[in-house]
Amino acid sequence: MTNLINKIICLLIVLGTAVSVSAAPEAEYKKLVKSWALNADGSQVFHYNMELTIYSYLAMRSLYGESFIQYNPEYQTLKINSSYTKQKDGTIVKTPDNAFVEVLPRTAVDAPAYNQLKEMVVVHTGLELGTTIYLDYTITSKAGYLPELDIFEPIQQASPVKEYSLSVTVPVDRDLSYSLANPEVMAKMNVEEGMRTISWNLKNVKPASLAPMQRIESGDMQYLACSTFENNKEALNYLFEQFDHPESMPLVSLAETLTEGKNTDTEKLQAIHNFIVNDFAHSRLSLNETGYRIRSAEDVIRTAYGTDAELINLLYGLLSAAKIETKVCAAYPVKDPQECSILKAIRLFIQAKADGQTYLLTSGSPKMSEIGWTADYCNIRDLKTGEEMDLTPCSPDLSYDVTMKLTDKEAVSTIKANIPAAFVAYSDSKATAFSEGDKNASVSQKGNMITVNYQTTEKVETVPGYYLLRLPDSPAGVSHQPYASFNSTRDCNLFLPYAPNETYTYTIEVPANMELSTPVAEKNISNAAGNCIQTIKQNGNKVEVSRSLKIDSNLIKRSDYPAFHTLMAAWADINNTQLLFKQK
Template sequence: MIQNKHKLAFLLCLLLMATTAFGASEAEYKKLAKTWTLNTDGSQEFRYNMELTLFTHTAMNSTYGESFIVYNPQYQELKINSSYTRQKDGTIIKTPDNAFVEVLPRNAADAPAYNHLKEMVVVHTGLELGATIYLDYTVTSKPGYLPEVDIFEELLQSSPVKEYTLTIVTPEAKELAYTLANNPAKASVKQSGGTRTTTWTLRNLPASSRAPFVSVRNGDVPFLAATTYASEGEALAILFKQFNPSGDPQLATLAESLVEEKDKDEDKLQAILEYTTNHIANNRLTLDQTGYRLRPADAAISTAYGTEAEKANLLAGLLNGAGFKAEPMATYQAHAEKGLALKAVDQLLVSCMVNGELYLFSPSSTRRPQTVNFDRTPLFSLQTGKPVAVAVPTLEDYQIKNDITLTFKKDGNLTTMTKESVGKELLPYFKTGNMGTPASLNKQNGYATITLPDDASGFSHLPYGYLNSQRKENLLLPRPVSEVYTYTIECPDNMELRTPETDKTIRNAAGSLTIAVKKNGRTVTAIRSLELNKQLYTPAEYKELRQLLTEWSDVNGRTLLFSVR
């Protein structure tokens, strides 16, 4: 019996050790290496090499069971240098030929013009707990397909990395601009035989966060931006020279038909935007997947689909064809002092100044695009290649102030009357009217509940009220928040308020919140207000922010209970 107890204790210790060692990650990259080489003839090579050890069944059967490599066989050649699995006992299992499966990339499925793209799926075989996957491949691009070195890499992987090596090889005559953000590693630069080799070696990187709303936009995610373009303008010029020229007769003819019989400029803008967004389907191929190329506008029109760049070209061309002065713009995913080029582009937009108002259109949505981060990631003009000064909206541009009166009719139903004031940045360009959500009335077993309505663009409709209690990363909110709702409910004689009168106010470093319920005779007054002091919150500030967001999203703070006789 004592011996069995010792065995049990020993097993529990082993389990504890295994949990400590592996509980935090499904796998671990022993080595990860990426090398970009620009040759003197203009050809480029990208080499990828990984050693990945598996710790869990999820890693083995799902997360890391396959690797995916997208390339363009018209201009690129894929070579698998080696692919095998070393099992825990040292047995080598080479990847068989039938485990290399070529498929069409998902984003090219509904885009016949891009059906020549390939995605190599490498199915890793011989997997078991403790096995290590080895994969080494090279993608070689023909001269001219990729004009320059253009790198934008988020450095954290889905599992920890023991050693991560990034290498860029360029001709000595080519200047390399780069930024390594949020990591202390320094570049090692060596020159030999007419080439310059720039290398970073990163060690013991943690796994990327699985928390929601984590991205390089938050300012604390490590990334490498590097390019041999002389400037952002030189890179953007590669795109702009593919855009249809201003005054294209075909686009002018189509634009005239779209705005026919429309007298107001706003109606003309709306017609062109709705055509581009609603009649031309969005294709999600990225700029680097298309080799930073785009089809002309007539191809997007005839096929009724386009990439973001193709639709931006079409939208700008139609606006110019209708007599407006439109200009394509770009924003970047992150702020970097040096090294941003085309792969770092976040979104392509089209600007148009009409009657003294700046319209900034997304080619993929009729909604007004967010512009609040332009102080850190400014707009760049594709035409000039330079940043464009855009006024950053103020808090007033995002304010919501609603006075809502709820009245019971004789039949027991509820009517809502709203006097609303909504900041212009929360409204679509071309739609007006009540954007509020209706009040919800539910009667059952002698009681009635009213769910208080709010504006459809209110912050409660965004999923920020249900975040984890702790956070290790910055949290960047999509916009400033300032909302005040005042409710007046006129109760009939057969109804009594059962929700306790409340006057809750929270003020902390993140902002302020008020939830109040008061009764005066047959009239119930409720107030809900939320104001957040800023958009970017650090982990140290997160606790107080979450307190406000959790209270704001709590259904109990938005529901009133009445008894019904």
């Protein structure tokens, strides 16, 4: 017995050690410094300094074995001020010359117009557990390369930061709007030799969460936002002035070709949007990486590729040339208008109107822009005027009314599906993803709701004396989304694409030689995240099933996440989406 107790104690010690080891960080920034400066001559300087201590083999071999510094040598100068490691015993290992490797950034590989961009890869040497990496560099940008000082910088890093310093310096006669999304840290101001410096000193910054589906809109992500643009109109106009005029002959000519034989504005819009989405290579370079430059529509057409901003420019030009009412819109991921002069954070999309319908278009997807779901959380402005726009968020309400006729071999379902238009590609006039191949399916649309009537047949799974019927549902339904099977715990808020609201009703005609084996029941779960109701009833030879799920908000706060997970577990449970019948 004593030996058994000793073994148990040893096991508990080992488990406790394992837990403490797993909870320890892979690495820690002992010091992290980031500073930006706008000089009187218009040039800009970014300074970076870090001291990072390695605690695990994962950090040493994968996470922090290299540092990546992207810059444009045509307009920017990179200077490595110092780079070395200090091993646990105090030995200094300087980074050798052959450990500084210049490569083409991955985002620029398929964009020849931006192949001048460089990425300096600093390979850190002499690494072992307990080693501290020291890296200090400066990037200086020539006057005129960047339009203004424009900063949108995440605060939290992959590892905790013990001391974190941030500063922004501008001439005293320049306006500077700034905000740090951490109300506990106050800004300090210092004026010296005609320059004004705003700085923040943070202590013990926790690492960023690794949980999926985080967004700035959820309030979890801390960031520094600064800009010397006078206002959002000035900032947005800087981009819009680079957009092509829709009267230009290349755009007019191409628009005529693309819309030839199209009789309605909707058909014209679909043809042009399909052309942008499907006929161009889409470069992943951001506005910041291109220096906020947008190539002309003619260059994009000639080279058959473009950045998101460049393809939005082309889409806007072609739609306007086709006489379709069109606006370029910029969505900021924060509501605070003080931060709306930041260009680095915006997402561009097109608002177009055709035949009484409003379309929210992007360059990379045939479906509605995700902004259509999250308009309440964003600040949306007209790129041309800078004026704030009100977008009515799309309704996610989805319902299926299913009548099924069951035999011992198959189930024939007649389905009436009411589907939000945002779930259907703008080019998919037949809603083929929802009609399951029924060539006789009928499709109609009223406002933002598409109704599809179709039939489908599926085999019934059988074992001697029993029959298993799976209830059909929408391929866009919540049970098919990744967040339906997330972990039971979460260390941050969850931001959903939309707040689901689904209803399914099934009426199943059962043959005389079968009876329902699944118990008749009613389940009702209502909590802080929403509600889930599921009922099974039997009325003679008919079985009636009703399922509904309603989530109250896109934003699931961390405190409400257990309630949300409970609803998802009940909704996605396979036992609630199938019925068992037995032979009489």
